[in-house]
Amino acid sequence: MIRRTRVFSAAMASLGAGVLVVAMAGCGGDDSNNASKNTNARGPITYVQGKDNNNVIRPLIAQWNASHPNEQVTFKEQSDQADQQHDDLVQHFQAKDANYDVVNVDVVYVAEFAAKGWLQPLTGQFALDASPFLPATVKTGTYNNTVYAAPQSSDGGLLYYRKDLVPTPPKTWDEMMGDCSIAKAHKMDCYAGQFAKYEGLTVNAAEAINTAGGEIVKSDGRTPDVDTPAAAKGLTMLVDAYKNGNIPQQAITYQEEQGRQSFEAGKLLFMRNWPYAYSLATTDGSSVVKDKFAVAPLPGIDASKPGASSLGGHDAAISQYSAHKATAFDFIKFLTSEETQKTFAVKASLAPVISSLYDDPTLVKQLPYLPTLKASLNNAVPRPVTPFYPAVTEAIETNAYAAIKGDKTVDQSLKDMQAAIKAAGS
Amino acid sequence: MSVTSGVSTGDTAEQQTQASAPERKRGASLHRGEGRRGIYLVAPTIILLAAVIGYPVVKAIVMSFQKDPGLDKATGMFVSGGNAGFSNYTHWILQRCGTASCPPGTLGAEFWDSVGTTFMFTLATVVIEVLLGMWMAVVMNRAFRGRGLLRASVLVPWAIPTAITAKLWYFIFAYDGIANRVLHTHILWTGGEWASRFAIIIADVWKTTPFIALLILAGLQVIPAETYEAARVDGANSWQRFTKVTLPLVRPALMVAILFRVLDALRIYDLPAILTGGGGGTGHATTTLSILVVDQIRGGFNSAAALSTLTFLLIFLVAFIFVKFLGAHVVQTQQRQQKGTI
Numbered sequence: 092m093i094r095r096t097r098v099f100s101a102a103m104a105s106l107g108a109g110v111l112v113v114a115m116a117g118c119g120g121d122d123s124n125n126a127s128k129n130t131n132a133r134g135p136i137t138y139v140q141g142k143d144n145n146n147v148i149r150p151l152i153a154q155w156n157a158s159h160p161n162e163q164v165t166f167k168e169q170s171d172q173a174d175q176q177h178d179d180l181v182q183h184f185q186a187k188d189a190n191y192d193v194v195n196v197d198v199v200y201v202a203e204f205a206a207k208g209w210l211q212p213l214t215g216q217f218a219l220d221a222s223p224f225l226p227a228t229v230k231t232g233t234y235n236n237t238v239y240a241a242p243q244s245s246d247g248g249l250l251y252y253r254k255d256l257v258p259t260p261p262k263t264w265d266e267m268m269g270d271c272s273i274a275k276a277h278k279m280d281c282y283a284g285q286f287a288k289y290e291g292l293t294v295n296a297a298e299a300i301n302t303a304g305g306e307i308v309k310s311d312g313r314t315p316d317v318d319t320p321a322a323a324k325g326l327t328m329l330v331d332a333y334k335n336g337n338i339p340q341q342a343i344t345y346q347e348e349q350g351r352q353s354f355e356a357g358k359l360l361f362m363r364n365w366p367y368a369y370s371l372a373t374t375d376g377s378s379v380v381k382d383k384f385a386v387a388p389l390p391g392i393d394a395s396k397p398g399a400s401s402l403g404g405h406d407a408a409i410s411q412y413s414a415h416k417a418t419a420f421d422f423i424k425f426l427t428s429e430e431t432q433k434t435f436a437v438k439a440s441l442a443p444v445i446s447s448l449y450d451d452p453t454l455v456k457q458l459p460y461l462p463t464l465k466a467s468l469n470n471a472v473p474r475p476v477t478p479f480y481p482a483v484t485e486a487i488e489t490n491a492y493a494a495i496k497g498d499k500t501v502d503q504s505l506k507d508m509q510a511a512i513k514a515a516g517s
Numbered sequence: 518m519s520v521t522s523g524v525s526t527g528d529t530a531e532q533q534t535q536a537s538a539p540e541r542k543r544g545a546s547l548h549r550g551e552g553r554r555g556i557y558l559v560a561p562t563i564i565l566l567a568a569v570i571g572y573p574v575v576k577a578i579v580m581s582f583q584k585d586p587g588l589d590k591a592t593g594m595f596v597s598g599g600n601a602g603f604s605n606y607t608h609w610i611l612q613r614c615g616t617a618s619c620p621p622g623t624l625g626a627e628f629w630d631s632v633g634t635t636f637m638f639t640l641a642t643v644v645i646e647v648l649l650g651m652w653m654a655v656v657m658n659r660a661f662r663g664r665g666l667l668r669a670s671v672l673v674p675w676a677i678p679t680a681i682t683a684k685l686w687y688f689i690f691a692y693d694g695i696a697n698r699v700l701h702t703h704i705l706w707t708g709g710e711w712a713s714r715f716a717i718i719i720a721d722v723w724k725t726t727p728f729i730a731l732l733i734l735a736g737l738q739v740i741p742a743e744t745y746e747a748a749r750v751d752g753a754n755s756w757q758r759f760t761k762v763t764l765p766l767v768r769p770a771l772m773v774a775i776l777f778r779v780l781d782a783l784r785i786y787d788l789p790a791i792l793t794g795g796g797g798g799t800g801h802a803t804t805t806l807s808i809l810v811v812d813q814i815r816g817g818f819n820s821a822a823a824l825s826t827l828t829f830l831l832i833f834l835v836a837f838i839f840v841k842f843l844g845a846h847v848v849q850t851q852q853r854q855q856k857g858t859i
Contacts, residue, residue, distance in 0.1 A: 174815075178815075206593055235592075235593035289794060289796075313588075341708075344707050349691070478593075479816070481815040482623065482624070486623065487622075490622045507620045507622055510617075511619075511626075514617075514619060514620060514625070515623065515816075
């Protein structure tokens, strides 16, 4: 008996993972006609979003609530971790929670939620006029030729450079590699992006591949198309730069923050980063480059076309289980309206999804990088829109990482990437 | 049928008699009614355990025999996968993705690597921690000024939550971090294959050695001082006193400590997940089984359920071997300690 107790409790101790799986799986089941329910119903709704760091959502909701006494919006705030936001949404959708009416979804998860049948297609009475939006941002909300989510905020890559050392920013990758002699002369590192093995590497590898004219998946979003000469050319740019030291060896441990810190410490000549780094590098007490840097579009292959940025940001979608979809749709229109987008930009530095705002003089005055960001977003390519995104990004990260480190050849790593993306979707 | 049930009832009755026999010997005679009341008293606990442990375990095993939802190529929507048989298990064990072997960059291709990594971490950390912990326990067991302070300060690493420990070491092992400055090196602690593994081992040893030390110290303190005096009178030197007196007498406590640590180390998740994100080397040099399970959860619950069942079986096997062949009996040890036979 004693022995059995021992083994039993040892067994219990090892079960944490199993319990977690079940807790997250919850109860499933499918009933397909939720899309046609409650489409004209109005009433109170809930808006779900990750942590509201800049306190911009609450005032906006208060403003909405003041003019919609019978359609009050409640704000449900999630954590600030993308993974946790994803898992929280999955749990509530699986429970068919009617209280998750409008959800804010990271662009990479829209396809997964749409394919699960959780998102209301934005067609028919829910169709939005897509013409004011940046075209690439609309693509992030489109799965299988159907729009499931409206773009709410965007994000694109910028090339940060030291204008005191490099008067004119490089237009092409080769020019930038040429400018690395300047870095050497000043005993600085030349170029860094996000090359640690995590989501950021997918972003950077996809940018290199797309810039060189390659693609990760074909336009159907499913068929991998990465084992091509163009993709090899793109990945080779990163591999060669890492090999010859233009990308410093420690850059394979860099996420956004390590690169930004190195740049702010004056140790890095060129950096690929998101717009958030702009205000920090200008205002941080520890930044020695406050007035010595500027931003440019990512370098391209030839001078006529800038590099292809990957697209970040969030989309807004209506849950199929919502009881008041008409109100939910009005609220989405409110979130994507020019006025609200302007508030997002001014108060939270979120890149707008409406293209005309990038030329708005008052906005440009406050966020000087906006015109550059617009050029970046105009050439942006969404990350693969696939319901199997976690597996696809794992396939890209792992194999790009191995290629950059020189563990395997570019050709071999693209072959493996192709096979792994294919396996992800089967 | 009736014969079988008759036999089994007989068995149970016999077991009950056997079980209650020693209790009667102890003096206080137990009536049958009291035994039944005992059952009623433990029933809430049993029911609670069945609900929060039994149900998820059974459910996970059931799920592991179902296919993950696949895409309907025509509609682009997920459809439920149906019965999987053992395919979720063969996916991991044989590393098969569909009909081909899993290409690099899929979680399936990482299974055996992560089994190896997990066992390597377990072996390395437990060996180092037991050696260091033994040494620390022997030191702490001596009577000297400031012993209380030493014992308290040794506990500090153990008292810090693992997530915070991991973040601390993450900063220490950063490229511009303390480790590289102090050693005058340029090691990519979170990037290299063995560097990242050493980083995990160092952090884990730092955190967990105090735990082992305290368990061993508890064992040391019940060794009567007379046994050492007797050994000294017999002319044993300090090494002989350690190997012939301390080690055999502390062995039960030591085995329990090792068992705890082995089971703990086999489940390790938080430290590598935060310190290296499972990365390093070819991209998964520090991916343990638990990290793989959590990664897989986002890629399909049923496959993840199969993986966590496999993980459970592996750990169970190790625990079984320990208890069966190496004689690590937690409960017995405690009982004997209470009776003063150790």
